[in-house]
Amino acid sequence: MEKLVTNEINENWTEVIGAKNGLLHFGLKDVWQYRDLLILFVKRDFIATYKQTILGPLWHFIQPVLTTIIFLILFNKIANISTDGILAIPFYMSGITIWNYFLACLNGTSSTFVSNASIFGKVYFPRLVIPLSVIISNLIKFAIQFLLLFSVLIYYWITLGKNYFSWSWLLIPLILFMVAALSLGLGLLISSLTTKYRDLTVLIGFGLQLLMYATPIAYPLSYLMAKTKYAYLINYNPLTSIVEGFRFAVFGNINFQYNSLLYSCIIIVITLFLGIIVFNKTEKNFMDTV
């Protein structure tokens, strides 16, 4: 055995293709080598989405505007739910913007294996490149929708003299990073688990719809806390503190506890860690079962 080992080293193979990788083989170095591909995928997604459309990226304005109007009618006017002292339109719009980013990332990453099977079956590149490119592409979409929120805030500043801009805006990149990491981790897990048995995709479809109501998107956390004694359950949702944190970052004046973000961070790290391990394990053989 000893001899065999030294022999292997002497022959200095650059790569050994075997049945299994090490458990903690993350392959991040490979991803770095393929960073050009990552950028090209992002570019491809962007170009391909808007080829042969007239309005192009403007389409991203329409969805949040319509959703905001519906929320405004449903939750604000009919159900009379407060908006934490924030103007109703920016309140809903902020929730929708951050939720949309999460949703788009999760939807995109969770179908990594199934929808890219034709490329994956023909050529090898680090599979992580695809979900990462989804996260980045959606960042562009987020930026466009955020621009809309930004314009609304400017409008209110001019007309009503409400100035929401403050130092807390520096928190936004951190919040975004957390959303990206959480959706990536979950997406990697789901995409790996659905290669063989597709049951989970059905669950994810309506699960995400329900999750939106279990996240303070259309109502503020403080309102819920005051209404029912089971409200503490919502704090187990890692997205709760993220969405509240995002509102705090944008509007500044709500009651927000920084340490609630810590819980979300722990969940995110665990999900991401598990996600990458399972993903890398799946990528070796998924072509046989997908």
Place this chain on the structure above:
Amino acid sequence: MSAVIKVENLSKQYRLGQIGTGTIGHDLNRWWARLKGVEDPYLKIGETNDRSKKGESDYVWALTDINFEVQKGEVMGIIGRNGAGKSTLLKILSKTTAPTKGNIKIKGKIASLLEVGTGFHPDLSGRENIFLNGAILGMTKREIQSKFDQIVDFSGVERYIDTPVKRYSSGMYVRLAFAVAAHLESEILILDEVLAVGDMEFQKKCLNKMKDVSLNDGRTVLFVSHNLTAINQLCDNSLLLANGKVVEINKTSVVINKYYQQNSSIQQINEVKFEGLLNNYLQFNEFTINDTNPFSNELMVHPTEKIECKLIINANNNTPPIRICLALFKENVRLFSISDYDSYETSIGTFSCSFTIHNNTLRSGIYQIGIGVRTVDDIWTWNESICSFQVSDIYANNFQQLDYGIFNANKFSSAKRQ
């Protein structure tokens, strides 16, 4: 010379049939076995992969215990019938799926081309797709940029380079895709039947490019194809797979000959199926080339030897006057036919008939023999590929008689300067 690819005890198991509730039980068993630290119970079962036979087990071994090495700068062909395991082997080599057992060791960067135009997006222009496809195949942006002009030039679609590829003709699409792949900078290149595309001119261009790649750049190429002509032209050595096992690794000509032999289980000419109505009158009993049975032996003839084919026929009493002919084929092209008589002659009972090709006529290569009989009323029997033989290539090192062409032209032609 050093090995750049070393395949050791490589095996790959596949599960047949649908994935559904039935498989979850197996998955749980497997998981339980792993927890207990024992070997996967489903690895012990499994049958060899013969697609035409109905098997007992749900598991088959697409590859079993493959061992071979590829040297640096070598162009190795992989041949075998459909389902022999060629593509599985390439898939494992290109890391799109992992082996069940064993491993492959690789020295250097490896690029695989199992399909042309992987990842091409129809809405992107030719230019954008060159970059995308190149990056998918493992090139960096800088590498592609430096080769961009060469790629466009090779593809010959310069005029359309800023048009979305969905507007391309299928030929242009493939040309562009192959052009990218041909300019990959990897030490090892894996090709799967990609040459079967494009027009004649482009196919030739690709073959030359492949030759160039291995000769001048010292790159290693693994090439899978059913096109034996291309394999013969390109590859020094070849590997023959059958039912997931290596049958032969040797010089290409030897392996191709073995492949022809392997394709038939026929041991004698009386097992060969002949077409035509004349079948009812006569029977072929024996066929030999230089007194050897070409069905059960791999026949190798020296170019300086004459080739004497002897056919023994049994004709019943009602057989009309006949004429017997032997035809020689190379790569499905009929080279010539020899008949035993110019007119039709009657023969009854058992008789023999011999055909001779004089020495120094044929150059090296693999030839197929066809045999036919015909009557004056145009009743016939015929099989255009009953067996093959090989003429060895002793001229290879002798420049003056370098083996160009099929025939030794000085047998029937001459040249003179005045």
